[in-house]
Amino acid sequence: MALFPLLMLVAACGEDAGDLLAKAQSDFAAHDYRSARLNLIAALKQDPGNRDMQLLQARTLLALGDGDGAGALLERLKAADASRPELVELSAEAALLRVAPDKALNLLGDLKTPEAERLRALAALQSDDINSAETHFANAVASGDNARAFADYARLRLLQGNRTAANDLITRAEHIAPQGLDTLLIRARYAQQAGDLQKALGRYSQAARLYPSNLAALLGEAEVRADLGQLDQLDSLLAQVGERGGQGLEVDYLKARLALARKKWADVRKIVQPLEARIPKLHPIRMTYAEALLELGQYQLAAAQIQPIVQSAPNNRLAVKLLAQAQLAAGDAQAALATYRPIAESSEARPEELVLMARIAKAAKDPNASRYAARAATSAPETLGRDLAEADAAMRAKDWARAVTAYDRILAVTDGRNAIVLNNMAYAQLMLGNDAKALDYAERALKLAPDNSSVLDTAGWTLFKIGKDPARAKEFLRRAAEMAPNNATIQEHYALASGRPR
Structure with missing residues (x-):
C-alpha cells in the first residue's frame, strides 16, 4: 500500500465508526471510491458485523473493479438474506468482473428485473452469444429507466457497426443519467469512432474528473491522446494509471504505442514480448509490435505477429503492407508479391501502394514491375483529386481527424507548398x-x-x-x-x- 493511503488509514483508526461511515458515504456519492474503501476498512475494524457498511464496501469494490473482493463480501451478506434482489444482482456483477458468465447466470436464476436482464446480456457477450445478448438487452431497456442498460446495448450496436441505433440508445442513456459513468464513456467511444476526437476527449476528461477512481476513463483519454499524437499528455496519463494500480493488456498497448511513437523500438519489444502468449489474435498491439520488430531487423518475427491479422482481416491495408514489407525484408520476395498483389490490383490502389508493389515485383523478378510503376505515375493525379475532395468534405463535416489523414496523404505526394492545404x-x-x-x-x-x-x-x-x-x-x-x-x-x-x- 502506498504511504499516503496508509497514513489516511492510520488517521482514520482514531475516529468513530459512525463518522467513518458518513465519510465513506460522502466519498461514494462523490465517486471517490478509493477514499470510500479506506474509510470503510477502518469503520469495519470497529464494527465488523455492520451489514450497511459491508454492503457499501461491496458496492465500492465493484466500482473499483475488484470482483474477487466484492464477491467474497457479498457471499457473506447473501448467507443471511439470499433472496434479496439487490444482493443477487451485485453478486452477478462481481462474477462478471471475474469473467465467470455461467456463475453470474446461476446467481441470477429467474430474477426478472431490468438490471438482471442487463447482466444476463453481458454474460451472453462474455460467452460470445450475440443473439441471446440482444434479447436480454431488449428486455433490459424495455422499462426505459436503466441508463447502464442503454449504454451497454449501445456498445454492442457500435461493435456491430450500427451507429444510428447506437446513437439512439446513447441519447436515451443521456436523458436518464447524463453524467453517469457508463453514459459518458459510451458517448466518448461513439465520438472517437466518428473521428470527433475533441468531443471524445471532452467526455473522457469529464468522466475522469467526476469519477476520479475510474481507470476506464483515464485509459480512454490516454487512447485519444495517442490518436492525436500528444505524447507528453499520454505519458502523464499512463503515469496516473500506474499510480492507481492500473495494469493489463490495454495499459501495455498504450505504453507500446508511446514507445513506438518515440522510436524506442527496443522498449516496445521489452513491453510486448512477455505478453506474446496471451495476446488475442486480432489485438492491435500486434501491429505495434510488428512495426518495432521491423525496425529492429527481426523480419520473420514481425511477419509472424502480423500474419494472423491479415488472415482474419485481408482488407486491413496497413496490416497487409506491414506483412509484405516484412516478407520482402526477410528475402522472400515471392511471398511479399502474393501478399500485396490483392492491394495493388485493386482499382483503389494508391500511388504509394503501387510504388511499393513495383519494388516488390522487381525484387521477385516479376514482369509486371514496370506496369505497377506506370500505374503509380498515372494514378497520382486522380488519387490526389479524391484526397482533396475527401479532405474538403471532412472539413465541412468538422471531422478533423479524417481531414488531417487526408491532408497528410496530400502533403506526402506533393511538394508541400500549397498554401490552402497547409492552411486547412x-x-x-x-x-x-x-x-x-x-x-x-x-x-x-x-x-x-x-x-x-x-x-x-x-x-x-x-x-x-x-x-x-x-x-x-x-x-x-x-x-x-x-x-x-x-x-x-x-x-x-x-x-x-x-x-x-x-
Missing part, C-alpha cells in the same frame, strides 16, 4: 488540440500566402487560441477582417481576439 491542415490540427503542429502548418502557409485572408485568419486564430504572441495574433486577425468584411467567421475571430464578443 493547420486549422484541423488546431481543432484536434495539436497546438504545436497547428502553428507549424499555419506559419508555413503564411510564408507562401502572406496576403490571403483565410491564411491570415488561421495564423492569427491559432496564435490567439494557444495564447502565444497576442499582439501578432490580433494584427493578423485585423488584416484578415479588413480584407474579408463579409466573412462572418473571420469577423467573429477578430472580435473575440479584440475582447469584443459578437
Whole structure:
C-alpha cells in the first residue's frame, strides 16, 4: 500500500465508526471510491458485523473493479438474506468482473428485473452469444429507466457497426443519467469512432474528473491522446494509471504505442514480448509490435505477429503492407508479391501502394514491375483529386481527424507548398488540440500566402487560441477582417481576439 493511503488509514483508526461511515458515504456519492474503501476498512475494524457498511464496501469494490473482493463480501451478506434482489444482482456483477458468465447466470436464476436482464446480456457477450445478448438487452431497456442498460446495448450496436441505433440508445442513456459513468464513456467511444476526437476527449476528461477512481476513463483519454499524437499528455496519463494500480493488456498497448511513437523500438519489444502468449489474435498491439520488430531487423518475427491479422482481416491495408514489407525484408520476395498483389490490383490502389508493389515485383523478378510503376505515375493525379475532395468534405463535416489523414496523404505526394492545404491542415490540427503542429502548418502557409485572408485568419486564430504572441495574433486577425468584411467567421475571430464578443 502506498504511504499516503496508509497514513489516511492510520488517521482514520482514531475516529468513530459512525463518522467513518458518513465519510465513506460522502466519498461514494462523490465517486471517490478509493477514499470510500479506506474509510470503510477502518469503520469495519470497529464494527465488523455492520451489514450497511459491508454492503457499501461491496458496492465500492465493484466500482473499483475488484470482483474477487466484492464477491467474497457479498457471499457473506447473501448467507443471511439470499433472496434479496439487490444482493443477487451485485453478486452477478462481481462474477462478471471475474469473467465467470455461467456463475453470474446461476446467481441470477429467474430474477426478472431490468438490471438482471442487463447482466444476463453481458454474460451472453462474455460467452460470445450475440443473439441471446440482444434479447436480454431488449428486455433490459424495455422499462426505459436503466441508463447502464442503454449504454451497454449501445456498445454492442457500435461493435456491430450500427451507429444510428447506437446513437439512439446513447441519447436515451443521456436523458436518464447524463453524467453517469457508463453514459459518458459510451458517448466518448461513439465520438472517437466518428473521428470527433475533441468531443471524445471532452467526455473522457469529464468522466475522469467526476469519477476520479475510474481507470476506464483515464485509459480512454490516454487512447485519444495517442490518436492525436500528444505524447507528453499520454505519458502523464499512463503515469496516473500506474499510480492507481492500473495494469493489463490495454495499459501495455498504450505504453507500446508511446514507445513506438518515440522510436524506442527496443522498449516496445521489452513491453510486448512477455505478453506474446496471451495476446488475442486480432489485438492491435500486434501491429505495434510488428512495426518495432521491423525496425529492429527481426523480419520473420514481425511477419509472424502480423500474419494472423491479415488472415482474419485481408482488407486491413496497413496490416497487409506491414506483412509484405516484412516478407520482402526477410528475402522472400515471392511471398511479399502474393501478399500485396490483392492491394495493388485493386482499382483503389494508391500511388504509394503501387510504388511499393513495383519494388516488390522487381525484387521477385516479376514482369509486371514496370506496369505497377506506370500505374503509380498515372494514378497520382486522380488519387490526389479524391484526397482533396475527401479532405474538403471532412472539413465541412468538422471531422478533423479524417481531414488531417487526408491532408497528410496530400502533403506526402506533393511538394508541400500549397498554401490552402497547409492552411486547412493547420486549422484541423488546431481543432484536434495539436497546438504545436497547428502553428507549424499555419506559419508555413503564411510564408507562401502572406496576403490571403483565410491564411491570415488561421495564423492569427491559432496564435490567439494557444495564447502565444497576442499582439501578432490580433494584427493578423485585423488584416484578415479588413480584407474579408463579409466573412462572418473571420469577423467573429477578430472580435473575440479584440475582447469584443459578437
